[in-house]
Amino acid sequence: MSYYITTFCYGNKYEHVLSKWISNINNSCKNSIINIFNNVNILHNSYFLPNYPGYIWAIRFKHNLDLLMKINIPIVMCDLDVIIKKDIEPIINLPFDIIISKEIGEENAYPKECSSKLGFGVCCGFMVIKPNINTKKIMMQIFKNMYSKVYKTYDDQVNIMNYIVNNTYNITDQEVFLDGIKYTNKIIEIDGIKICVLDFNIIVRDPILNINQFANHINIDNVGGTQNFLKYFDEDLESLPLTCRCGKAHLGDNTICKHIDLRKNYRDNK
Numbered sequence: 539m540s541y542y543i544t545t546f547c548y549g550n551k552y553e554h555v556l557s558k559w560i561s562n563i564n565n566s567c568k569n570s571i572i573n574i575f576n577n578v579n580i581l582h583n584s585y586f587l588p589n590y591p592g593y594i595w596a597i598r599f600k601h602n603l604d605l606l607m608k609i610n611i612p613i614v615m616c617d618l619d620v621i622i623k624k625d626i627e628p629i630i631n632l633p634f635d636i637i638i639s640k641e642i643g644e645e646n647a648y649p650k651e652c653s654s655k656l657g658f659g660v661c662c663g664f665m666v667i668k669p670n671i672n673t674k675k676i677m678m679q680i681f682k683n684m685y686s687k688v689y690k691t692y693d694d695q696v697n698i699m700n701y702i703v704n705n706t707y708n709i710t711d712q713e714v715f716l717d718g719i720k721y722t723n724k725i726i727e728i729d730g731i732k733i734c735v736l737d738f739n740i741i742v743r744d745p746i747l748n749i750n751q752f753a754n755h756i757n758i759d760n761v762g763g764t765q766n767f768l769k770y771f772d773e774d775l776e777s778l779p780l781t782c783r784c785g786k787a788h789l790g791d792n793t794i795c796k797h798i799d800l801r802k803n804y805r806d807n808k
């Protein structure tokens with residue numbers, strides 16, 4: 539079954555990545571229809587204040603919401619810094635209304651005031667939305683919360699996390715095999731829909747090792763900018779510099795990196 543894969547492209551840093559991102563998806567995801575959003579005026583004349591926190595994420599969210607209301611196939615919101623490694627269709631076929639990647643940091647994941655309650659966080663960098671009535675209703679509700687500034691930011695990730703923790707929900711673990719590997723997803727039942735939060739090893743944020751993941755989510759600034767980032771599309775992850783932010787004082791992290799040893803030990807035991 540075909541599906542849309544959308545991304546929002548704004549700013550010099552990302553425009554350099556766009557053509558690579560497109561050709562990579564065309565090579566790996568056979569039933570995808572790519573849709574690039576670059577209109578930054580979509581919220582013009584609406585209730586949104588351009589200088590309010592998270593404005594850029596509100597633009598991304600509105601584009602996808604408009605598309606959701608028009609079409610009848612799944613939408614995958616996928617950031618330009620998410621590098622797809624193999625066909626994501628098995629993820630889209632999972633029987634859930636929203637399927638979303640897991641944020642790094644478990645109970646400390648951004649935003650912490652929500653992840654401390656759930657024990658984990660979701661990441662809007664990769665999110666599948668199925669076009670059914672209940673999902674559309676909930677996406678509309680989240681959008682209303684955004685423009686009403688209920689959570690003091692338009693940031694969609696903060697709004698989705700708050701939507702979950704401020705409603706009645708039930709969470710269960712569910713094991714699933716994808717491409718022969720066993721994963722444990724979190725299933726959140728809320729407002730008549732099921733949200734699947736993917737095992738961290740399916741879409742890996744700040745990846746260290748090749749573990750047959752479906753995608754790597756790499757912060758461009760963590761690896762020193764666009765030119766370095768582009769290497770992660772084609773070259774072997776384990777031969778490239780680490781993508782973590784450890785020890786990068788300019789990114790606000792002064793911890794010492796544990797990942798160097800982790801990668802070395804894994805290689806030695808391979």
Ligand SMILES: [Zn+2]
Pocket residue numbers: 780782783784794795796797798
């Ligand atoms: Zn590290």
